Amino acid sequence: MTWSEVLELLNLGAQETGWMVGVSALLTAVGGLLVGVLLVLTARGGLLPAPPVNAVLGLIVNVGRSLPFIILLVAVIPFTRAVVGTTIGTDAAIVPLTIGAIPFFARIVESALREVPADVVAAATAMGATRRQIVGKVLLREALPALVAGLTITVIALVGYSAMAGVVGGGGLGDLAIRYGYQRFETEVMIATVVALVVFVQLVQMVGDLLVRRLSHR
Incomplete structure (x- = not known):
C-alpha cells in the first residue's frame, strides 16, 4: 500500500472519528x-x-461507569438498532459512546459543583436568588473552569472509546487500524493510525487547557 493510499484512508478515518467524538461529546455534555x-x-x-x-x-x-466499554457496545446493540436503524457505522457508534460517557462526565460535574464554596451559595440565597439562579449563575459559573477541564478529559476518553468501536464496525481510526493494521498486517497503516490518534488527543488537550486558562483568569 502506498503512502498516498494510507493518507487517503487516514483522512476518511479522521473525519469519521471527528464526527463520532464531536456528536457524542455534545450529547454527553x-x-x-x-x-x-x-x-x-x-x-x-x-x-x-x-x-x-x-x-x-x-x-x-x-x-x-462500571461497565467496560467493549461490553457496553454489545449490550446496547438492540437499543442502538432501535435508535438509528443499524448497528454498524459511525452513527450507530454514537449511541454507545454517549451512553458510556454520560455517567463518567456526570460524576465530574458533581465533583466540580461540590467544590463551589458553600458561603457563595449561602450569600446568593440570602440575597433572594431562586434555585434556578443559584444553579445557573452561581454553581455553574463558579465551576466553569473545572467543568471545561472535565469535559476535555471526557472527550479524550471518547477518542479511546471510538477506537474500540472499530471492533464492531463502528468506523473511524479504530476500524481502520483493525481492518488494515491488524487483519491485513499493514504495519504502516497501524503506525499511521496510532500517530493520528495521538495528534487528535494532543489537539483536544491543548484546546481544553487554553479554554481553562482563559476562564480561570477572566
Missing part, C-alpha cells in the same frame, strides 16, 4: 451536565433534597 446537577441538587443538604432519588440516580451512574 448536555446529558452529563443534567445528571450531575441533579445529583448535587437531590443530595442531603442540597437545594432539592431527595435522598431516594439521589440514591437511584447514583446507582444508575455507578453501574454505567
